[in-house]
Amino acid sequence: MEYKLYSHPNTLLKDHLHLVTKIGMARFLQNNIFMEYEGLMRVILAFHDLGKASSYFQGYLLRSEPRSKLTRHSEFSSIWAYLYCSEVLQYDDFECLAAKICVGSHHKDLANMDDTLIADLENEDLKQINEAVDYPEINRILHDLGLQTELSAALFSSFFELPPAHKVSRRMRKVKRSLSLKHWLVLNYLFSILIWADKYAAIFEQKPAELEGNIWQTQYLDTFVNKLPAKDNVIGRIRSHAYQELGQSLDVATSLYSVNLPTGAGKTISSLKVAIELRQLRPELQRIIYCLPFTAIIDQNQKVFENILQTSGIDPKPEYILAHHHLAEPAFKKADEYSIKNGDEYSEDEAIYLVETWDSELIVTTFVQAMASFLSVKNSSLKRFHRLANSIFILDEVQNIPHYYWYFLKGVLKELSEQLNCVIILVTATLPMILDASDGMKELATRKDEWFGALNRISLDTSNFGHGLKNTIELEDLSKAILTDIEEDDTLNRLIILNTIQSSLDLYELLKDSGEVPESRLLYISSNVIPLQRLQMIRQIKENPGQGLIIVSTQVVEAGVDIDVNVVYRDLAPLDSIIQASGRCNRNDSKQQSTVKIFRLAKDGKAYWSYIYDKTLVHNTLAILQEYPTLIPESQIAELTEKYYHRLNEVTSKDTSRCLLNWLTNLDLSKALNYHPKETPGAFHLIDERPMQVVFIEYDERARELAEEYLGYLNDDTSDPFERRGKLKDVLRRMGPYMINVQRKLLKTEDPIFRVGNSEMQLYYDLKTGFKREDKQEDYIF
Incomplete structure (x- = not known):
């Protein structure tokens, strides 16, 4: 008997349901997680598109009949699954x-359970769809999938006459009394495999290839490390010992680890080695997910990891190493139409999909992308949630997560490690109290006290240029103090980190106008400057030690940016930010003891830190610093940090975290995870949404070509819409190095991307300091 129902153009419904079920069940069985839900997983996969068997949907798909309520398929399919x-x-x-929620939501985002289970279609609409379904073909398809049942219009009609105990609303009220965080993870997991398999089948129309075993081996890291210049100093010895020793404390029973190392001690490579050694100890572990706080340092780390493979003669294919952030280009190789048809390479949609679903052995990504993979309701993010199963999750510089979420993350990370068999490794120079030994966390740097105590690269000077931290200074005072220091020794590279873009721009102008600093030695780095220029300046700093460079910057240089200067000046900030800033000073222990000068900058009596930092963090920093002399040696910084986090833990309210955990437990997912400043202000979010405008700067000929390519795709009404969308996403990623975000109040435009062409550069963009701001105001972007 011939099959005649279609799920997509040129794809039979039979073939699509078979492929989705095959792909999804293969992943489910391979992961070996939540095996008690194997039967439920199979039903969700097999039933997710049953509503496409109606004549209404077939008419829309095959004969271009108008869309209507009756062509919708998800809710009808979800009722059958239920x-x-x-x-x-x-x-x-x-x-x-769970069956009803997963199937009913597979083309949209998850939401509060109560809202998700409310019908979108009227009963009469559902009854009409039911009468138009080809049940004989549906039953043949399900029989082929091993589901021996006879669906019928009469059986579907029984949904409207179910006994009270079986009705959705009664079940929902009953189940809410017994839910736990595990139920949230189960729902996410089943939903993730469904939407991943559904999209994969639609895009590739074949079963995915599995990873080629574990390519990453510790011997590749050994080869790379052995070729690095040896440093016979304190930090060099710590780096070597940490690399050799961290993995010695691993065991099969522990799933929560910390790596607490000083800045410059090589924690990136050492942590990767730990993850590889852990996979040797526990072969079921599959992927390594390396998470960093800022986009700026992802590409830097990715290049290090690629160099490790290349040093051993291995091509760093995206199947082995993949960067995922909003500016990353799709790493999977794209091809012409001939190659795609022959299965050699990937189309635009395919390449983007493989990146977004972390189809690689080692993924380097941001906290935002990593957290979105499980702390989100977005369909686009949750399609990679199942990748967390049997993974090693490295969170680098975890202290950047707001302190009022720490208790929340403690609960979530512990549940992830227990239920999804994933290993969590927290890596930082300033270990916050998110998890500790009482949670089963094990410190791998067993000699950390010895290592921190041996350091003498820098000292913290908290004298505020003689004014004391109880008092503030103005920009003019800061400028004069820096110029005085330069006069004493103009060969030292100096880095000044301020809290707002506007204050950094004002200081740059004061130093330039003084006439005492040659403009060739005065650099400016912040997010006011396009990423391409920032990277060029960082390279210039690294290649010109001892040239008397004066670098005015913001927090953009703090975490993971590998520069090494003689003196750092840091406006007052939370202690972890101060320590991160200190990590740019005498980083490699190649200079005489250097100084990190802390000051308290204000304008008209208002401190600049108050525009961007939580007052709890800064007040506790001030309290701790004032317990010590004004010159604090590096050997005391670990002690300082421990006191700071203990105090912070005592004063931080857990109310926000408890509320989030309660919402998740009750499957009130929109309340917990779908942030909106007015509708759901209490939801988890890492970035405060402010009205921002994307600006594209035509800095060079390459930028001009990209702008023209973007406009060409944007104005193309003839191409397939999916292909066009994929090409737009691809070119937008390539435009990333030329893009900045500015507050909307600084630029009045209706364009989603404001293009600054070469002829408008003088009006909008300064090649030294970036975007030109007409109004003098404090800007909160780093």
Whole structure:
């Protein structure tokens, strides 16, 4: 008997459901997680598109008949999944509701359970769709999938006459009394495999290839490290010992680890080695997910990891190492139409999909992308949630996560490690109290006290240029103090880190106008400058030690940016930011003891830190610093940090975290995870949304070509919309090095991307300091 129902143009519904079920179940069985839900997983995969069997949907798909309520398929499919689980398989309340939620939401985002289970279609609409479904073909498809049942219009109609105990609303009220965080993870997991398999089948129309085993081996890191210049100094010896010793404390029973090392001690490579050694100890672990706080340092780390493979003669293919952030280009090789048809390479959609679903052995990504993979309701993010199963999750510089979320993350990370069999490794120079030994966390740097105590690269000077931290200074005072220091020794490279872009621009102008600093030695780095220029300046700093460079910057240089200067000046900030700034000073222990000068900058009596930092963090920093002399040696910084985090833990309210955990437990997912400043202000979010405008700067000929390519795709009405969208996403990523974000109040435009062409550069963009700001105001972007 011939099959005639279609799921997509040129794809039979039979073939699509078979492929989705095959792909999804293969991943489910391979992961070996939540195996008690194997039957439920199969139903969700097999039933997710049953609503496409109606004549209404077929007419829309094959004969271009108008879309209407009756062409919609997800809700109808979800009712069948619910009915089958409830009346045929007699699953428990949670499983029946999970089936309905996953299938009903597979083309949209998750939401509060109560809202998700409310019908979008009227009963009369559902009854009309039911009468138009080809049940004989549906039953043949399900029989082929091993589901021996007979669906019928009469059985579907029974949904409207279910006994009270079987009704969705009754079950929902009942199940809410017994939910836990595990139920949230189960729902995410089943939903993730469904939407991943569904999209994969639609894009590739074949079963995915599995990873080629574990390519990453410790011997590749050994080869790379052995070729690095040896440093016979304190930090060099710490780096060597840490690299050799961290993995010695691993064991099969522990899933929560910390690596607490000083800045400059090589924690990036050492942590990667730990992860590889952990996979040797626990072969079921699959992927390594390396998370960093800022986009700026992802590409830097990716290049290090690629160099490790290249040093051993291995091509760093995206299957082995992949960077994922909003500016990253799709690493999977794209090809012409001939190559795509022959299966040699990937189309635009395919390449982007493989990046967004972390189809690689080692993924380097941001906290925002990493957290979105599990602390989100977005369909686009949750399609990679299942990748967390059997993974090693490295969170580098974890102290950048707001302190009022620490208790929340403690609960979530512990549950992830227990339920998804993933290993969490927190890596930092200033270990915050998110997890500790009482949670089962194990410190791998067992000699950390010895290592921190041996350091003498820098000292913290908290004298505020003689004014004391109880008092503030103005920009003019700061400028004069820096010029005085330069006069004493003009060969030292000096880095000044301020808290707002506007204050950094004002200081740059004061130093330039003084006439005492040659403009060739005065550099400016902040997010006011396009990323391409920032990288060029960082390279210039690294290649010109001892040239008397004066670098005015913001926090953009703090975490992970590998520069090494003689003196750092830092406006008052939370202690972890101060220590990160200190990591740019005498980083490699190649100079005489250097100084990090802390000051308290203000304008008209208002401190600049108050525009961007939580007052709890800064007040506790001030309290701790004032317990010590005004010159604090590096050997005391670990002690200082421990006191700071203990105090912070005592004063931080856990109310926000408890509320989030309660919402997650009750599956109130929009309240917990779908942040909106007015509708859901209490939801988890790492970035405060402010009205921002994307600005594209035509800095060079390459930028002009990219702008023309973007406009060409934007104005192309003839191409396939999916292909056009993929090409737009690709070119936008390549435009990233030329893009900055500015507050909307500084630029009045309706364009989603404001293009500054070469002829407008003088009006909008300064080649030294970036975007030109007409109004003098404090800007909160780093």
